[in-house]
Amino acid sequence: MLKTVNQRVSLVLLLIAIFYLIFAYKMPSFPYVIVDADLIPKVLGYLLIFLAVLLFFTKNDETDEQKAKRNIPKKEIGMLFGVGGFILLYIMFLEILGFVLVTALFIYFCSWFLGYKNHIANALVSILLPVSLYLMFTELLKMNLPSGILPF
């Protein structure tokens, strides 16, 4: 039934629209308010359904180049998830270990993971950049970035 990419995408969009509309209908309504908070969300939900249906019946007019973007080798998908994992760790440890330490570790290991083999240059950038950014934000812009376990 779902032969084309547009049809599959439109199904996902329909589900999103239905989910969105369910919550829009759950919003409370107030007496004496001429336009309630739920009006625009409801309009948007139905509009998305309408557009999703239109997309369902539309011929895919993507260029070959656009289609080729979706052919990602399995190894590269792994790399994407790897970088996503590094970012998740960065966020989780930012306030615990502090900006300087976590940023240095992130730059070094993420660049290394992606294939950067010049360890000296990598280490230099990993240390100098977070330190200078930290000093710029805390001293010049007077904004506190998490110091974490470091004493400054």
Added chain:
Amino acid sequence: MGSLEGIITGFQTAFSFEAILFVLIGVFVGTIIGMLPGLGPISAIAIMIPMTFGMEPSVALIMMAGVYYGAIFGGSTSSILLNAPGVSGTVATAFDGYPMAQQGKAGKALAIVAIASFVGGTVSVVLLMLLAPALSSVAISFGPPAYFALMVLGFTAIASLSEGSTIKALISAVAGFMVVTIGIDAQTGTQRFTFGSINLLDGIDFLVIALGLFAIAEVCTLVLNRKDNTMKNFHNIGSLRLSKQDFKEMSGPMSRQSLLGFIIGVLPGAGATIASFIAYITEKRISKKPEEFGKGSVKGLAAPETANNAATSGSFVPLLSLGIPGSGTTAVMLGAFLVMGVQPGPMLMTERPEIFWGVIASMYIGNVFLLILNLPLIPYFAKVLKIPRPMLISLVVVFSMIGVYAVSFNTFDLYMLLLFGAIGFIMRLFSFPAPPFILAFILGGMLEQSFRQSLTISNGDLSIFITNPISCALLILSLLSFAFPLYGQLRKKKVS
């Protein structure tokens, strides 16, 4: 405050030591970011916003304007040297710029770009100074119905922001509008789509969306293309010197396209991309030697560059005077204004003349800096292109993270950034354009507010939008502005 006093205040602000220094920094950093593959003015502005938090809003916005045109110039540089336009506005630049670089005349091409950008930028700033105040003084009397119609006019830009499918562009815009409905409703206090999370009560921050959809999504693309070695192939840019003949050839396209580019830039949705293509096509049509176009023609390079810079200043007319962005980039610029507590629109000229005129005045300085800073520094700037991609990816992630964290000091927003990065990447994979999303995100809140205010005034009567003459005229204009690009696309399809 009168117009003249306003202009003097603006120039005083823009010519202060601090402002000149920050325009210089803005142009410099903007050029570097704009040169990096995939990172255009949108990412450049979004990444630079956190750096401005401790600054006076007028100086901060002046710097942002510098970042904006610096990034556009930077985009042209990578178009010429690598045939890899960072943004769509510089695609036409590559048509003749890249062949010129292949002939060993990259320096000459870059010099032409710098001069054409300077002329296009400067001429259009003069026009901006004349037009923006006039438009502001008309728009100052706008009530909620007219504002609603104005926002609708802003939305029509979506029709021309599509990269192929208009339906996909509209879906992208609806999604952007849906995201802006998250949070507490300002009029009734109702919580909308917060799912009980206190972190969502204030809605999702603009920077999370801008950096997620553009910078983090670009990181994903860079991860996939990290082994691309095009940058290593480039070595020498050659001489920057232009001959008298070159200047003679450039003068015609520059004078015509600065005017045409400006007019196109003012129209919502048209912007730099369309201006540069129209400029290229027009010059090719009227040229005595059209066969030279595409093979390194001076005219073919000067025309789109003049037009895209003129359109950039042109797009500031609706932004500053009406508060509506005509493109993804100006939408992010509007976001930058809002982050700094400044609301662009008709009141800006009277309430914050130092910002209104300061930003305009800074464009003169910015254009001069682009010329005197970039010409001698081009060979050094070009080295930026040699940053190894794995390192570039890590740096873009770190800058995006700081950008978001510095707004809220809350890691929840960082998780949201990652989520919107993934959404942005999926949108790219399925050819859903991101600019309509960001445009709808910026305009959606204002559109809803003015719509509801209008209906409250009229006691629910929708005819208020038709009976109000300004609103009616703007709605007709919106209809035309939406229908023309669609008609154009349909005709193109029929012809092909």
